[in-house]
Amino acid sequence: MFVALDAGQRPVTLRDHEQAKALVGDFVCPACRRPVGIRNGRVMPAHFYHLGPPCAASEPESAEHLAGKLWLMAYGQRRGFKPVLEQYYPQVRQRADVVWQQAGRALALEFQCSPISLERLAERSEGYRRLGVPVVWIMGKRYFARQPKALQAKFLAWSRRHGWHLWFLDVRADRLVLWQLAQGLLVTWYRPTASRRFRQATGPLPTKAALGVATALRHREPKAMALQAASATQHRNLAGVPWLVHAAPTGLIGLPLPEWQLRAWWLLTFDAAPDIKKAAEAAFWQRFAADRTPLVSAGALLAAVAAQWHRVLTASGAWQSTATGWQWRQPPAWYPTLEAKLAAVGREPAPTARPRNGRA
Numbered sequence: 001m002f003v004a005l006d007a008g009q010r011p012v013t014l015r016d017h018e019q020a021k022a023l024v025g026d027f028v029c030p031a032c033r034r035p036v037g038i039r040n041g042r043v044m045p046a047h048f049y050h051l052g053p054p055c056a057a058s059e060p061e062s063a064e065h066l067a068g069k070l071w072l073m074a075y076g077q078r079r080g081f082k083p084v085l086e087q088y089y090p091q092v093r094q095r096a097d098v099v100w101q102q103a104g105r106a107l108a109l110e111f112q113c114s115p116i117s118l119e120r121l122a123e124r125s126e127g128y129r130r131l132g133v134p135v136v137w138i139m140g141k142r143y144f145a146r147q148p149k150a151l152q153a154k155f156l157a158w159s160r161r162h163g164w165h166l167w168f169l170d171v172r173a174d175r176l177v178l179w180q181l182a183q184g185l186l187v188t189w190y191r192p193t194a195s196r197r198f199r200q201a202t203g204p205l206p207t208k209a210a211l212g213v214a215t216a217l218r219h220r221e222p223k224a225m226a227l228q229a230a231s232a233t234q235h236r237n238l239a240g241v242p243w244l245v246h247a248a249p250t251g252l253i254g255l256p257l258p259e260w261q262l263r264a265w266w267l268l269t270f271d272a273a274p275d276i277k278k279a280a281e282a283a284f285w286q287r288f289a290a291d292r293t294p295l296v297s298a299g300a301l302l303a304a305v306a307a308q309w310h311r312v313l314t315a316s317g318a319w320q321s322t323a324t325g326w327q328w329r330q331p332p333a334w335y336p337t338l339e340a341k342l343a344a345v346g347r348e349p350a351p352t353a354r355p356r357n358g359r360a
């Protein structure tokens, strides 16, 4: 950490090696009031460290974490905020890595470089909620990946401005990175002087996804096998699951099952029903609510997946709404085999077709 209290209880912020070298006296941690020392080596910026074990308000500090906090300070300043380093909130015994202030409002930034449990993430977020301070969790390099997956699920956030999203800070590349999960991935790089936005393909194309179903069955993946068993009781073959289950997925993470599997379970539940009642349909999705996303409600996540599936069904002409729910016009076709499914491409409505207004 960069901020400690001196003998007179005044906060002292370490700024550089020279200043740190000149400091004398005893310092304590602003959170636990236990003694801290100054580490002033060559590799890391000068920083305070607990002489004993670190307290609960502190996390193990790596060079990346220290550098990231300074990066967020400088970037906040550039963006017109008044940034505060390591703001300590005694009411909840939490120390924010950086707080950006503007016009009497505060935004806490947590730069997470080390592992963190779901429970701790939820607890700390709840602390900020009690304070009335919005918090943004920003992942460090431990969490970098090419595509969103289970690793980042606990950091999944939603906002009116960004929709479903994830934040990363790549200190070495000098950029803050926003991933917006909106049927694929919209990536924004925020650099100190410029930003760049681009779309990145995610997930396999439908044909590859169809082959993936067969692969999952060949490898006897438990979730796929459970779905295959349920399909078999309806004299269907999961390898021939309708093309629509692969069409325009939300690509959301933190779900208990892959999105195509949720859709396949949905079809097994409803595709033979004469009509589909809203309440039964909503109850179907609720069964899959799982506590994997402490920053967003599991219900809201499933509602987004459900809404997108509804759009896919509507856009394909498979069903239409009624006063109480929906009824089938032409339920999507199951195929006896993977081969039959692949052979049907071209004769079917294109499986790649994206519904209009298809944003999750």
Ligand SMILES: [Zn+2]
Residues within 6 Å of the ligand: 029, 030, 031, 032, 033, 034, 050, 054, 055, 056, 057, 058
């Ligand atoms: Zn402490």
